[in-house]
Amino acid sequence: MSTITIDDLNRLLTEEAGGTDNGALTSELVDTEFVALGYDSLALLGIATRIGKEFGVHISDEVLFDLVTPRAVLDLVNGVARETR
Amino acid sequence: MTAGMATGAGGRTVVTGIGLLTPNGFGLEEFWQATLERRSGIGPLTRFDATRYPARLAGEIDGFDPASHLPARLLPQTDVSTQLALVASDWALQDAKVESGGYADYDMGVVTANACGGFAFTHREFHKLWSQGPDSVSVYESFAWFYAVNTGQISIRNGLRGPSSALVADQAGGLDAVGHARRTVRAGTPLVVTGGVDSALDPWGWVSQLADGRVSHAVDPEHAYLPFDTHACGHVPGEGGALLVLEDADAARHRGAHQVYGEIAGYGSTFDPPPGSGLPSGLARAAELALADAGVAAAQVDVVFADGAGVGELDRAEAAAINAVFGPRSVPVTVPKALTGRMHSGAGPVDICAALLSIRDGVIPPTGKVTRVPAEYRIDLVREEPRTARVSCALVLARGRWGFNSAVVVREALPR
Structure with missing residues (x-):
């Protein structure tokens, strides 16, 4: 199981929901809330499905909507990835 | 329903802005020149290979590039019909010069008609469903197909939060929307964006239109759609439409609207x-x-x-x-x-x-x-x-x- 990077997240978000309102999602924006980046709950549902397929980590809806920043998503997915390694 | 403006409830309803896209005109004046000069937008269908279909002519809007008109965030969640509607509503509001802050958000509504929904978008997602499975279907399919989506997207994009609705009555629906928008203005909402846009020129949308039995099988674009002619042989489907800014006449005067096209x-x-x-x-x-x-x-x-x-x-x-x-x-x-x-x-x-x-x-x-x-x-x-x-x-x-x-x-x- 591979770890997920901010670049992966940028790619998934762009493919599923379009680019952010302020350019590519980079490490400078890792603590900016998704809402401030222009992403709604449907965008998060979209990337959760993609993360399940590409990174093998299932994120339930209850957990998903508590993940308000890119960092929270990265930490969750990479944490699960470490535990199952 | 409450009115933010005390003026004009039940009074005259006027058109103060227009955004229009048709196969023979990308914008109002281009359309009007083409219409007066009899320049047709009807030609061979190019969105897919239609050579084996019984009808092969359509009115297409050529060269529409949604990315040059709309933010990237909106593209993965919108069918081409909605993209056209969003551009038309942008143009209509610009044409009316509705100053930001001129009206409260709850004093501006949206009433649109739609007959086809998001065919091309849904066709693409169905293809993913069959070939790659349900996990591959875009979450935005949930609303991108839907008849009310143009009203919703125009409302969100422009902060128009007043009374809004969507009407479905095939070709009559576009007039029903304008009629209901006028009713909404007369009931006290001073500004309503209204009209309709449709597009269904992907293969699935196309066969759905052909099922109607009234689509012309003619191959000569000049003589394919001849209403009231001795040689009438059906119609050619087109894409496009128009959004209008409808305002209470007194409210428009009060805000200093720079133009009035006429009254509904x-x-x-x-x-x-x-x-x-x-x-x-x-x-x-x-x-x-x-x-x-x-x-x-x-x-x-x-x-x-x-x-x-x-x-x-x-x-x-x-x-x-x-x-x-x-x-x-x-x-x-x-x-x-x-x-x-x-x-x-x-x-x-x-x-x-x-x-x-x-x-x-x-x-x-x-x-x-x-x-x-x-x-x-x-x-x-x-x-x-x-x-x-x-x-x-x-x-x-x-x-x-x-x-x-x-x-x-x-x-x-x-x-x-």
């Missing part, structure tokens, strides 16, 4: 009697209801923008309805959509725009490439070239599949 003065709609009943179509009654609503006598109408089905039986029924209201050859009749194809919910609003420009410029546009009208129709069809005429009042007609009839009366604005 009356509206009526009816259903046809059951098939086989032997009773006439409800179209004449819709026209009479709209005239009565406007307080206009038939003799005061300067031009009729007809539905123009391009199917002999339906053309004959419409001619009979026009004659029932006006008398034989008593009013000029025109069908500018002969140059665009039938745009479903987009057609009525585009005809309203053409009527407003007829009032502005004192000219009635011709009916595409139509040349020969059966004498038995007894209508004065404007054809082959524009007709110079003072136009102060126009009647716009539209019919939808399964018996919808709608009519709107457009009138020149009172001098300020």
Whole structure:
């Protein structure tokens, strides 16, 4: 199981929901809330499905909507990835 | 419903902005020039290889690049029909110069019609469903297909949070939307963005349109859609439409609106009697209801923008309805959509725009490439070239599949 990077997240978000309102999602924006980046709950549902397929980590809806920043998503997915390694 | 503006409830409703995209005009003035010069937007269907389909001509908007008009975030969640509607509403609001902050957000509504939904988007997602499984379907399929999505997206993009709705009545729906928007203004919401846009030119959308049985199988674009012509052979589907900014006349004056195209003065709609009943179509009654609503006598109408089905039986029924209201050859009749194809919910609003420009410029546009009208129709069809005429009042007609009839009366604005 591979770890997920901010670049992966940028790619998934762009493919599923379009680019952010302020350019590519980079490490400078890792603590900016998704809402401030222009992403709604449907965008998060979209990337959760993609993360399940590409990174093998299932994120339930209850957990998903508590993940308000890119960092929270990265930490969750990479944490699960470490535990199952 | 509460009104933020105390002025004008129940008063006149005027058009102060227009955003229009049709196969023969990317924008209002381009459309109008093409219409007067009989430049057609009908040609071979290019969105997919249609060579094995029985109908291969369409009215396409060429070269539309949504990314150059809309933010990246909106592209993965919108069908082309919604992208066109968003651009049209942007243009309409810019044209009306609605200053940000001029109205409170709850004082601005959206009422659109839609007949086809998001066919191309949904076709793409269904293909992913069958080939890659449910996890591959975009989450935005949940609303991108939906008839109300244009109202919703226009509302969100422009912060228009007043009373809003969506109407579905095939080709008649576009006039129903304008009629309901006028009702909404008169009930106290000073500004409503209204109209309709449709597009269904992907293979799935195309076969759905062909199932109608009224689509022209002709191969010559010049003679494929000839409403009221001796050689009428069905219609050509088109894409596009128009969004209008409708305002209470007093509220528009109060904010210093820089232009008024004209007034939406009356509206009526009816259903046809059951098939086989032997009773006439409800179209004449819709026209009479709209005239009565406007307080206009038939003799005061300067031009009729007809539905123009391009199917002999339906053309004959419409001619009979026009004659029932006006008398034989008593009013000029025109069908500018002969140059665009039938745009479903987009057609009525585009005809309203053409009527407003007829009032502005004192000219009635011709009916595409139509040349020969059966004498038995007894209508004065404007054809082959524009007709110079003072136009102060126009009647716009539209019919939808399964018996919808709608009519709107457009009138020149009172001098300020």
